[in-house]
Amino acid sequence: MKHVWASGAAAVLLLSVGTYIGFFHAPVEQYMGITQKIMYVHVPTAWTALLAFTAAFVASVGWLWKRAWTWDYLLESTIEVGIVLGCLLSVQGALWAKPTWGVYWDWDPRLTSVAVMVLTYAGIAALRSFVDDPVKRATWSSVASALGYVNVIFVYLCVKWLRTLHQPQSSPSTVDPAMVLPLRINAFGMIFLAIFLVALRYRMARARRARELEA
Template identity: 60%
Template structure:
């Protein structure tokens, strides 16, 4: 049956991911150097504004990761292809990690500029809700042992939770917020745009690499879970491994 077959681990995908990881690290090295040493300090915020070069790319990539999780969830429900379940697991994990880093970086930037680490303004509150929702999906995946139920339930939960992502994006426009609205290339000095873009692409390559590698790990687990019950002679050897 189509839905019972586990996807094989792909050595080509692993090689591709390692290349992407290398490219990403290279880009980040250039972007960080430019952001720290080449770009000018900000007129009012001074050196502390340099955290923008990681904060903004983190936000973009967190949204990309969660968007890919959303598409993976829909694709799994539509096609019943286990590869999409593996990608979902990888993308949600990366989305949660990046969203968490986003909040930490934001707090570090907020203290010297806003004067507080955190406040329940619309942007920060919706981001916290988004983070909690996707942490919940990771918890759900951890708690459900049946791979079939795990895949279906977490896909449904991911599609529903994804509503929070555009809400986070638009929160600064819909409501009065402590957090400023999105910058555009017109509101950011051109010398600051270059490192921002380089870092954004660097993080994107690292993200692609991590999602690929993590989904290959998820495939391995699926292969073990979906394997037909071992014959009596091999039952002992396979037992306990999950």
């Protein structure tokens, strides 16, 4: 439990420092002005959401292969944290899009696939609560989330493959060096935040399953 709280503390510290540097030390973007500051949370949120669903994919393969409950706890917790991050991501994106693109939303491949991603995993989370048999629940949701992972990879790649409104991924060569540091700090901050939330949710899943298997 000590490690769990340590990663929560690390998240708070890193996100405060990163956001502070991003807001007050990184330069103001030449065309977008102050609006671009949302990048310091939006991009780390996106990375972490995709990481959470990647962890869910690993967990689902792990369950199907090993049938160890650990994988099911991990699946349940990473899916739920991923959904929260995915919702945050969409709201941040809409807030950034309105002043820059001129619209809150459009059905471009990136935005649409993110919506499909969030809804897919929300559906799987709902499915889990409808299945009483723990083994069936773990197996069905593992298969569903492994298949849903195709779309997660599509979310990442569609801006390279297809015509989109959303710009492709930036890299340190396309971002001012003074903007890269706060972005990195916040990326680690978001990862620690996700680890913290997943760890808490994992313990909850384990406690619930223990009671369920006893009964």
